[in-house]
Amino acid sequence: MAENAEKKEHKLMVLISGSGTNLQALIDACGTAPLENARITHVISNKKNAYGLTRAQNANIPTTYHNLVTHGYKKSHPDSIDKAREAYDVDLAKLITENSPKPDLVVCAGWMHILSPKFIDALTAANVPIINLHPALPGQFDGANAIGRAWEAYQRGEIAATGVMIHHVITEVDRGEPIVVEEVPCRDCETESDLEERIHKVEWRLIVQGTAKALGNV
Numbered sequence: 002m003a004e005n006a007e008k009k010e011h012k013l014m015v016l017i018s019g020s021g022t023n024l025q026a027l028i029d030a031c032g033t034a035p036l037e038n039a040r041i042t043h044v045i046s047n048k049k050n051a052y053g054l055t056r057a058q059n060a061n062i063p064t065t066y067h068n069l070v071t072h073g074y075k076k077s078h079p080d081s082i083d084k085a086r087e088a089y090d091v092d093l094a095k096l097i098t099e100n101s102p103k104p105d106l107v108v109c110a111g112w113m114h115i116l117s118p119k120f121i122d123a124l125t126a127a128n129v130p131i132i133n134l135h136p137a138l139p140g141q142f143d144g145a146n147a148i149g150r151a152w153e154a155y156q157r158g159e160i161a162a163t164g165v166m167i168h169h170v171i172t173e174v175d176r177g178e179p180i181v182v183e184e185v186p187c188r189d190c191e192t193e194s195d196l197e198e199r200i201h202k203v204e205w206r207l208i209v210q211g212t213a214k215a216l217g218n219v
């Protein structure tokens with residue numbers, strides 16, 4: 002206990018858009034090695050009905066819903082979706098950097114919004130690193146629906162395996178330096194949802210490992 006007490010607390014902010022099973026893996030892992038000194042201080046979702054918000058509330062973690070449309074960004078910039086997205090991202094960055102406590106790390110855990118350079122520059126200036134969970138191998142199936150595209154590529158005989166990675170977030174989507182990577186071999190006569198289920202189980206482990214590694218715990 003004395004040793005833990007000496008270690009600095011690591012504050013995590015988690016961005017989600019969906020069911021939050023990876024958020025739940027982080028919630029369950031905080032307080033024990035390798036996240037013995039980590040605490041999730043805030044969860045932000047861009048989807049109002051994201052069950053991950055319920056998971057956070059059940060764990061007494063403050064939550065914020067921040068949406069491009071319902072919060073008027075598109076209405077304020079009717080002629081430019083890029084300007085609307087930038088304004089949204091500027092406010093998202095403020096939500097993260099100007100609310101106390103400022104996090105030590107932002108974890109994108111199923112966060113389905115492409116972050117603009119304005120957001121990334123703001124967090125870099127505030128010295129808050131960002132990592133992301135992506136269900137593919139580095140340089141393979143960047144972007145959304147990576148699992149579905151991997152399953153289809155296997156059916157076409159183009160790949161033998163897919164995987165999961167946790168990577169640093171840069172402007173170029175899913176091209177940041179990998180932190181932890183695990184291959185998931187594809188299987189014959191397996192449905193897409195079977196592959197998805199196997200991948201999710203790897204994600205729930207890697208999101209903990211990758212977060213710990215990004216914090217310098219391992």
Ligand SMILES: Nc1nc2c(c(=O)[nH]1)N[C@@H](CN(C=O)c1ccc(C(=O)N[C@@H](CCC(=O)O)C(=O)O)cc1)CN2
Pocket residue numbers: 109112113114115116117133134135136143144145169170171172173174175176177
């Ligand atoms: N600048 C970056 N932003 C994000 C990264 C990144 O590496 N750099 N990682 C993604 C997460 N992600 C894949 O891991 C991802 C999420 C969403 C999309 C996408 O096409 N989003 C669409 C909206 C889709 C939807 O609402 O269903 C969009 O933003 O227009 C691509 C990749 C997080 N952001």
Ligand SMILES: NCC(=O)N[C@@H]1O[C@H](COP(=O)([O-])[O-])[C@@H](O)[C@H]1O
Pocket residue numbers: 017018019020021022023024053110111112134135136144145146147148201204
């Ligand atoms: N490009 C990122 C991406 O596609 N992420 C996907 O979103 C899911 C979120 O699940 P969750 O909300 O249950 O954690 C994850 O399973 C992951 O495959």
